[in-house]
Amino acid sequence: MNEIIESVKNLSIGFNSQKGKQISILRNVSTNIKKGETVGIVGESGSGKSTLALAMMGYIKQGLFPLKGECLFKSEDLLKMSSRQLEKIRGRKIAMIPQNAGQALTPNLKIGYQIDEALRLHTDLNKTERDKKISELLNKVRLPSPETMAFRYPHELSGGQQQRVAVAMALAGKPDLLLLDEPTTGLDVTTQAHVLELLRFIAKDTGTSMIYVSHDLGAIAQVSDRIVVMYAGEIVLEGPARKILKEPIHPYTYGLLKSIPKLSLAGLPASMPGSQPQPGSINEGCSFYDRCNLATDHCKKNSPDLEHIKELDTNVRCFNHKELINQNNNLQTSITKKSNNSEAKEVLKLKDVSISYAKQKFFDQLLNKISDQNPTVKDINIDIKKGETIALVGESGSGKSTILKSIAGLLKTKDGQIKFENDRILSSDLKMRNSNDLRAIQLIFQNPDESLNPNHTVEQILSQPLKLYFNLSGEELKKNIIDLLKKVRLGEFYMSRYPRQLSGGEKQRVAVARAFAAKPDIILCDEVTSALDVSVQAAVLNLLQQLKEDLGTTYVFVSHDLAVVRAISDRVAVLYQGRLCEIGPSQNVYKFPSHPYTEVLLGAVLEPDPDIKPKLVAEDIVEEKPPEKGCSFQGRCPRKIGNICNSEVPPWQIGENGNAIRCHINIEELASLQQ
Amino acid sequence: MESNLITEDKQKNKLEKAFEILKTMASKPSGLIGLTIVLFHVILALISPYIAPYDYKAISPNTMLLAPSAEHWFGTDSLGRDVFTRTILGGRTALTVTFFGSLIALLWGGLLGIFCGLVGGKIDDVVMRVVDAFLSIPWILAMLLIVSLLGTSTEVLIPALGFFYGKGIVRVARAATHDVIAKDFIVSARARGHSNMSIIWNEIIPNVRDAILVEGAMRWSWMLLGFSSLSFLGFGVSPPTPDWGLMISNARGLMSFAYWSVIAPIVGLSSLIIGINLTADAFAKALGIDRSTKAPV
Numbered sequence: 005m006n007e008i009i010e011s012v013k014n015l016s017i018g019f020n021s022q023k024g025k026q027i028s029i030l031r032n033v034s035t036n037i038k039k040g041e042t043v044g045i046v047g048e049s050g051s052g053k054s055t056l057a058l059a060m061m062g063y064i065k066q067g068l069f070p071l072k073g074e075c076l077f078k079s080e081d082l083l084k085m086s087s088r089q090l091e092k093i094r095g096r097k098i099a100m101i102p103q104n105a106g107q108a109l110t111p112n113l114k115i116g117y118q119i120d121e122a123l124r125l126h127t128d129l130n131k132t133e134r135d136k137k138i139s140e141l142l143n144k145v146r147l148p149s150p151e152t153m154a155f156r157y158p159h160e161l162s163g164g165q166q167q168r169v170a171v172a173m174a175l176a177g178k179p180d181l182l183l184l185d186e187p188t189t190g191l192d193v194t195t196q197a198h199v200l201e202l203l204r205f206i207a208k209d210t211g212t213s214m215i216y217v218s219h220d221l222g223a224i225a226q227v228s229d230r231i232v233v234m235y236a237g238e239i240v241l242e243g244p245a246r247k248i249l250k251e252p253i254h255p256y257t258y259g260l261l262k263s264i265p266k267l268s269l270a271g272l273p274a275s276m277p278g279s280q281p282q283p284g285s286i287n288e289g290c291s292f293y294d295r296c297n298l299a300t301d302h303c304k305k306n307s308p309d310l311e312h313i314k315e316l317d318t319n320v321r322c323f324n325h326k327e328l329i330n331q332n333n334n335l336q337t338s339i340t341k342k343s344n345n346s347e348a349k350e351v352l353k354l355k356d357v358s359i360s361y362a363k364q365k366f367f368d369q370l371l372n373k374i375s376d377q378n379p380t381v382k383d384i385n386i387d388i389k390k391g392e393t394i395a396l397v398g399e400s401g402s403g404k405s406t407i408l409k410s411i412a413g414l415l416k417t418k419d420g421q422i423k424f425e426n427d428r429i430l431s432s433d434l435k436m437r438n439s440n441d442l443r444a445i446q447l448i449f450q451n452p453d454e455s456l457n458p459n460h461t462v463e464q465i466l467s468q469p470l471k472l473y474f475n476l477s478g479e480e481l482k483k484n485i486i487d488l489l490k491k492v493r494l495g496e497f498y499m500s501r502y503p504r505q506l507s508g509g510e511k512q513r514v515a516v517a518r519a520f521a522a523k524p525d526i527i528l529c530d531e532v533t534s535a536l537d538v539s540v541q542a543a544v545l546n547l548l549q550q551l552k553e554d555l556g557t558t559y560v561f562v563s564h565d566l567a568v569v570r571a572i573s574d575r576v577a578v579l580y581q582g583r584l585c586e587i588g589p590s591q592n593v594y595k596f597p598s599h600p601y602t603e604v605l606l607g608a609v610l611e612p613d614p615d616i617k618p619k620l621v622a623e624d625i626v627e628e629k630p631p632e633k634g635c636s637f638q639g640r641c642p643r644k645i646g647n648i649c650n651s652e653v654p655p656w657q658i659g660e661n662g663n664a665i666r667c668h669i670n671i672e673e674l675a676s677l678q679q
Numbered sequence: 680m681e682s683n684l685i686t687e688d689k690q691k692n693k694l695e696k697a698f699e700i701l702k703t704m705a706s707k708p709s710g711l712i713g714l715t716i717v718l719f720h721v722i723l724a725l726i727s728p729y730i731a732p733y734d735y736k737a738i739s740p741n742t743m744l745l746a747p748s749a750e751h752w753f754g755t756d757s758l759g760r761d762v763f764t765r766t767i768l769g770g771r772t773a774l775t776v777t778f779f780g781s782l783i784a785l786l787w788g789g790l791l792g793i794f795c796g797l798v799g800g801k802i803d804d805v806v807m808r809v810v811d812a813f814l815s816i817p818w819i820l821a822m823l824l825i826v827s828l829l830g831t832s833t834e835v836l837i838p839a840l841g842f843f844y845g846k847g848i849v850r851v852a853r854a855a856t857h858d859v860i861a862k863d864f865i866v867s868a869r870a871r872g873h874s875n876m877s878i879i880w881n882e883i884i885p886n887v888r889d890a891i892l893v894e895g896a897m898r899w900s901w902m903l904l905g906f907s908s909l910s911f912l913g914f915g916v917s918p919p920t921p922d923w924g925l926m927i928s929n930a931r932g933l934m935s936f937a938y939w940s941v942i943a944p945i946v947g948l949s950s951l952i953i954g955i956n957l958t959a960d961a962f963a964k965a966l967g968i969d970r971s972t973k974a975p976v
Contacts, residue, residue, distance in 0.1 A: 412870045414866065414870055434869065437872070439872060442870075442871060442872035443871075443872075446870075446871070447866075447867060447870050449863040449866075449867065450863075454862045454863040454864065455862075455863035455864050455866075456864055457864045457881075457882055457885065457886065458886065459885035459886055460881075460885070468868070468871070468873070472871060472872070472873060472877075473871075518867075
């Protein structure tokens with residue numbers, strides 16, 4: 005069990021900058037992987053975690069090269085091997101599971117053929133043995149009906165199933181070491197929980213060592229025995245998973261854990277100031293110095309070494325770690341947010357809204373109507389009060405973004421009305437809306453890389469809405485832009501920057517500023533934090549909350565992350581397949597009784613705590629279309645009671661906790677079932 | 680906290696940016712050669728009237744078809760005119776006509792393509808079918824028709840060439856626009872209620888400009904060939920104006936014994952086309968539009 009299969013010794017990897025300077029991305033990294041052990045490598049984007057993981061299979065990205073150190077796999081240095089030798093090791097000894105299996109599988113070859121290819125390369129089995137092995141592998145990764153699955157194409161599978169196929173392919177060569185690069189990042193919460201469970205099972209069953217790379221401490225907590233925390237290309241903390249997550253003794257890990265929103269906690273998580281230093285910008289001192297609240301003058305001049313703490317079995321790179329040893333009860337702090345006043349006026353009303361993506365037939369096109377009996381989004385009734393944050397939650401395909409788009413006027417509704425202030429109906433056609441209505445509703449997008457024009461400076465980006473709605477120009481325009489930047493805590497000098505010169509968090513701040521430039525009444529937030537790192541996410545959430553308290557804006561917040569939703573929202577609406585399942589005050593949606601779908605979602609949430617395991621109640625199948633009649637969740641419901649679920653739309657029931665649930669099961673019965 | 684990468688990369692004004700691109704282009708041998716050739720031709724076209732040793736239209740029965748000599752560097756043609764004089768002057772019309780022709784092609788092709796890409800739907804369908812229909816007409820026949828109806832003046836040639844070479848640019852501009860309009864910043868501008876014109880001008884053009892410019896540069900070299908073909912057929916510039924296409928046409932019958940009068944214009948024409956092609960490629964690379972990206976492994 006204690007046999008070391010791969011060890012990294014003093015590894016530094018870097019590149020030459022345009023000015024000829026040598027810049028390292030990894031600095032002096034040393035670690036060991038034992039047989040049968042799962043090691044989680046965690047860090048924010050740019051911390052060097054993927055570079056380290058890839059180096060462990062002897063792969064170095066183009067443009068980078070090893071500066072010093074070695075990667076010993078069974079006492080052979082992978083970095084010195086020829087590509088011939090590496091070919092023999094990759095797949096047979098070390099296999100990799102990529103982040104996006106959908107892109108890693110060849111789209112025009114059948115699943116079975118692709119696995120067969122891996123078997124032909126890495127084993128010496130003959131045709132019949134291989135065929136048997138294929139269905140054995142598909143069975144092992146728990147894909148339904150393995151015999152027919154082999155004859156399917158990748159696009160016929162869901163994201164979770166594709167990831168399982170990738171796992172099967174990686175297992176084909178019976179590797180000793182499995183490398184997983186963010187294997188569940190693009191998946192839905194329920195699917196993610198299932199895939200992690202599978203990985204844990206495989207690790208135990210086959211005794212394979214795994215290296216699990218992720219930015220998500222929740223996922224890491226579920227699979228790892230040992231955790232390596234990376235920051236700015238260095239290992240800052242390394243030790244047993246439980247110790248790292250429960251008693252982090254490095255200020256970065258401590259802050260990171262604190263900035264993760266948790267289900268058990270109302271209110272916003274504390275945010276960490278600043279961002280990770282760019283490679284090459286650290287000359288002396290501790291790389292975390294700028295963001296550390298334990299930092300002393302000593303840390304500025306001297307960089308700490310990795311120090312072994314015997315009683316915790318942990319390596320830590322910090323001079324002041326002792327101050328953190330007994331502080332760990334504070335991990336559960338949060339900033340309480342002001343609750344809004346419930347007497348406020350309604351500002352936006354969705355009444356029986358249905359939206360269809362169906363293509364119009366020619367005849368319907370002439371009459372300008374949409375005839376679709378089973379629209380993507382159906383019968384949505386939500387009243388939104390002024391100053392409230394309402395969250396729309398659901399997995400991909402739940403129609404949450406679709407609803408957001410139709411509020412913004414980007415998608416036409418099929419039926420129903422969207423009413424704005426004093427019951428005035430908003431046209432579903434963007435061109436028919438007047439300038440004031442357009443100004444009143446603003447959007448913030450998920451990915452700031454795509455929502456900011458790469459060829460505009462921040463000044464140009466922010467001047468667009470100011471010019472359009474307020475006709476500002478000259479000095480006044482400039483003054484307004486500076487004010488906006490100040491509001492989102494960015495300095496005046498950001499005006500001349502291009503988006504590519506900003507970090508992810510800064511970009512999203514600019515996007516927030518652009519939305520607020522219009523002085524809107526309602527801001528629609530579409531997964532605004534899911535493209536950001538955890539510590540940055542907390543800062544953006546705090547900023548949004550602060551701006552709301554100052555300006556009285558109403559948010560419609562779309563997210564798949566229940567913990568984030570819990571942190572920011574006043575009210576939550578849970579959607580499945582474009583139908584509302586449950587709606588209520590956010591502190592109560594997380595209390596039972598709740599809709600069976602909410603229960604499934606809550607069960608699948610991954611907390612950065614090895615003691616809280618996800619509950620897997622429903623199958624992670626993916627439904628492509630909502631059912632024609634009956635309850636929208638009938639296909640996956642673990643509490644389905646019979647035919648009534650298939651034939652009749654369930655009634656709304658209001659529980660004693662104040663949230664409305666749409667289910668055939670009597671609400672008291674539901675409460676006792678979920679105890 | 681500031682990072683070093685940002686402070687190094689200060690905002691540059693447009694002139695500096697253009698200079699930077701030129702510098703990048705010249706940093707590779709192929710780009711440097713291309714730029715040199717194009718620059719040479721442009722300068723030659725500008726100064727040739729002042730350095731030409733003879734009168735380009737002076738016919739002399741005494742100096743017919745003389746071989747190259749110290750007096751007549753490239754020899755003389757069948758009418759006794761100095762080939763060197765006519766060669767250095769021969770690019771002037773071609774360069775002017777095709778330069779302005781390309782500008783017109785870029786302008787209408789680019790704008791129409793962007794517009795179609797943005798609005799989509801029926802307008803896009805109809806316009807693109809019309810463009811396809813025009814693509815199916817052999818351009819040289821259509822050009823011959825236009826020229827025989829309206830004459831061969833540059834006022835006719837420039838817009839006619841510009842029109843025929845713009846069709847291809849429509850497609851490129853439309854495709855480039857399609858790549859951009861799916862991005863959220865366009866959705867965001869739409870949701871704010873910007874007009875189509877404002878979206879095209881502010882959001883799309885800065886992002887498709889590079890692709891269209893590169894395509895325009897490539898079209899320029901094709902147009903040069905097209906224009907010379909017209910002259911060769913006798914429908915370009917009219918004699919006695921010196922022009923490479925016309926010179927090749929006049930001299931090709933005598934090629935077997937007076938090769939010099941045909942080689943000089945051929946070298947002039949092909950070197951310019953190669954130069955423009957190399958420059959366009961280097962331009963594309965300098966802008967980051969590299970069509971030969973290698974696989975990462």
